[in-house]
Amino acid sequence: MLWNWQLSDWTQFGFDEALLRDAEARFLKGAGIVVGSMHHLDGEARQGIVIELISQEMVDSSAIEGEILDRVSVQSSIARQLGFAADKRRSNPAEAGAAELMADLYRRYAEPLTDRLLFNWHKMLMNGRHDLADIGAYRTHADPMQIVSGALHAPRVHFEAPPSDRVQEEMAPFIAWFNDSSPQGNSPMPAITRAAIAHLWFETIHPFEDGNGRLGRAIAEKALAQSLEGPTLTALASTINRHRKAYYSQLHRASQTNQIDAWMGWFADIVLEAQSRTIESIRFLIEKTRLLDRLRDRINARQEKALIRMMAEGPDGFVGGLSAHNYRTITDAASATATRDLAELVELGALNRIGERRYARYYLTIANRKGSDFANG
DSSP states (O other): OOOGGGSTTTTOOBOOGGGGHHHHHHHHHHHHHHHHHHTTSOHHHHHHHHHHHHHHHHHHHHHHTTOOOOHHHHHHHHHHHTTOOOOOOOOOHHHHHHHHHHHHHHHSTTSOOOHHHHHHHHHHHTTTOOSOSOSSSOOOOSSOOEEEESOTTSOEEEEEOOOGGGHHHHHHHHHHHHHHTSTTSSSOOOHHHHHHHHHHHHHHHOOSSSOHHHHHHHHHHHHHHHHHTSOOOOOHHHHHHHTHHHHHHHHHHHTTOSBOHHHHHHHHHHHHHHHHHHHHHHHHHHHHHHHHHHHTTTSOHHHHHHHHHHHTTOTTOSTTOBOHHHHHHHHOOOHHHHHHHHHHHHHTTSEEEESSGGGOEEEEGGGGSOHHHHHTO
């Protein structure tokens, strides 16, 4: 079987541009909503949502590759990288390096793509690694660069990238295209179209010994940010992580042809979903701040602690809702006290209750409101 890079039409990606027009228009409209939503936040809250979103991006991007990072540690590192106040929490090398990469992407999104920039990103991402021959450089090993699964004695090859001695000659036209297709380039392309092609093209070359998935998603984020002319707050990796199986399936399918309509359509849907989640996250932050302000001096310390703990889970809240048992665990309250506290929070409009007695589950009221209601004012 021939891979896409072995075909005669390699890099001449074919797709129906008309199929993406509606998605491109929706993305630009959504970008305006994000900008407008951010204006509702004061400086400290704006910093908070920036740190939350970009740290979650790297945590989820690493999770796609099976690497688990501590979200709080990454958040703390990103806050320090961006010059915001942060605690002195120590991060391990992987978390510190991931935070440095995301902060660099956020600050320097407008800069052209270069070999040097990619090498620096790779050094950041591989911080603390000592098992790789090439860090901060394209791969040089003679062995095939393959994506495999299954037993060692009978591996299943899902994809094989160009050999190492071809990487430099493959990366040169990719980097030239990426810069030429930017809004300031000679042949600018729409945001989603450019990000989708960039990610697929980079993943096909697979230029580094490790970290290609995370770097490829960072490149897609860079493409979106450049098209919007502002640091991206699109929860792309977080959304891909929620559709991880389909992501790998679509990449595998696209690795066998350069007619990529299916990939472009799937990626466009992911970007729009990611943007919707970003809008929801910003709305959630604004609404939770309003709720806590409204409840100030009306709830006790236990109730405030429980609400803040629920809010830390984000718009999706606790899976399955908050139970009375959970409340007692969080607050150390006695059973009767927990029952009374929860009833008061329902009466105050902070929580919704579903079910009765020991089957009762509680949900944040702000998590149940429609994001479109907020977006429309």
